[in-house]
Amino acid sequence: MDISKAKFSFQDETHDEKQKPIKIAFLGTRHPHVMYRFAVLDKMGGFEFSGFYEEEDDIATELAKRLPRLPRFSSPKELLDTNPDVVMIHALDPDVPRWARFTINHPAPFKGLFLEKPGAADPADFYKLAEEIEAKRPGLAVELGYEIHYSESLDFARKVIREGVLGDITTARFHGGCPSGAGMDLWQAIPEDLGGIMQTEGCHTLENVIDLFGAPERVVSSIRKLPERPPHPVVGWIPDLFTGTVSTGKFGVGTLLYEDVCSGIMEYPDKTIVLDMTAWEPTEWCNEWAIDVYGTNGSLHVIPDYPVGTLYLREARGSFAAGETKLDTQLPHGTSNVPSCYRRQFKSLFSRVRGISPEDGSCDLQKNVKILKVIDAFYKSAESKQWKDV
Structure with a gap:
């Protein structure tokens, strides 16, 4: 930047x-x-x-x-x-x-x-x-x-889930990834790491999963490098710390150090959640990251940034009316609000430094332990082609 x-x-x-x-x-x-x-x-x-x-x-x-x-x-x-x-x-x-x-x-x-x-x-x-x-x-x-925990869209999702307005939640889907080309970044291709996007970007998506629903009991996954394809124009990538985002150049699917795609199933006692990741999204960062939650009384659809939140309820519950409710965003629709996420994260940390507990939770040590245990189980499941307990 x-x-x-x-x-x-x-x-x-x-x-x-x-x-x-x-x-x-x-x-x-x-x-x-x-x-x-x-x-x-x-x-x-x-x-x-x-x-x-x-x-x-x-x-x-x-x-x-x-x-x-x-x-x-x-x-x-x-x-x-x-x-x-x-x-x-x-x-x-x-x-x-x-x-x-x-x-x-x-x-x-x-x-x-x-x-x-x-x-x-x-x-x-x-x-x-x-x-x-x-x-x-x-x-x-x-x-x-x-x-991204501090996105206004995630605030909306937390409120919906915690008020229990969706009824019995049976399934949810979480999608994440990075723009086409960004998988070539140094920070997505560290030789000592377990892998690529499932570790470096999937951790963001799993933070959302665990924040909303806790950790799963067990997982099964597929983490793959795809067959090589001809180069195509990138959306953007960062070659080093100081150049900034480069939107020129071409890379091909299948040429990354690590995986191109990842998918997995996470089992809970009362629901199943699926996750999918790609290193080749056709749009800017976070624009296609999506959360879809389905319950017996309604459904919830959220994109972290540009912030979008849509709730549909069969009948009114909690603080939400029946029918469709849309998140009123802080900035005009279609505008990134990531700087606000960073600011709110700092405010949360500095409040705790001053001895004040945050209202919207935080991304602390034990939450990251849970995230990494799920990531570890994803990679082990993909290698063994078997279910893994978390």
Whole structure:
């Protein structure tokens, strides 16, 4: 993201002058979301930036040029010696646990830790990390980078599900993926990872599943590289941290390091949920991510961004009337509202840092443990061609 060309703004932002600003340190800056999150924080205001540390010198040098308000430190110890309130880790998947362990073992009395999702290359490493964090830093506010949790569409879905207006829910479908070409991104093709889109993007979709319905009892899945096809024009991809999204070039189905598609069935005691992913969506990020829920009294259809929410009820229940109810979006229909998702996620984390529990839940350590256990079961099921317990 080119911050100088960022068009979003938060005109309604207010700050309690009596509250001390939150002090933020960036440890590891290899994931492209670091640029986006800095831009959102910068526009929110009410924060201080301790600075950043990045072990790749070329990346650190360029980042220091692009973000002059974010001081560069020569060692991670010196950065954490500034005693930040929140440490944000935007490393590649294999390095997130390493930097998280370094952080919790440093004596700085920070109160918040932000980890880029999915949190580790190997799910088992994250399970151990979660135990270490909870043992060494009890009460620490931890947030994983699932910003889509904070979409207004997901708020709508949570309200519908929690009011029980759909009647007996028998099935639901969740679709996710990435734009055509984006599967070539470095961050979707890390050799140490379990795989590609099922791990790197499926984690977003599974966060929605688990947030709304909890974890399944068992799963069966298919994770496939498809036969190679001739190259076609891309929607967009990110070749490195600083180039930004490139909408030129051609790639072909079947040429990714990892899977092209994934599908799976998740069994619950009272319902079945299906999930499907593709690395070759024909539209921009999140525009085709979809949630469809079917109950005996109605159905729910949601797209995270551009935000869409449609509810149909046979009879009125809870706070919803019979017939069709559509989500009133904050911005004009067909407009992305992702910056608001990032802002709301920060507000949730910083509220917990200040000792206030969020109303809409959060993306914390134990939720990510559940997400990664389902992901691990998906890959093991695809390999063994058998059902796997979660």
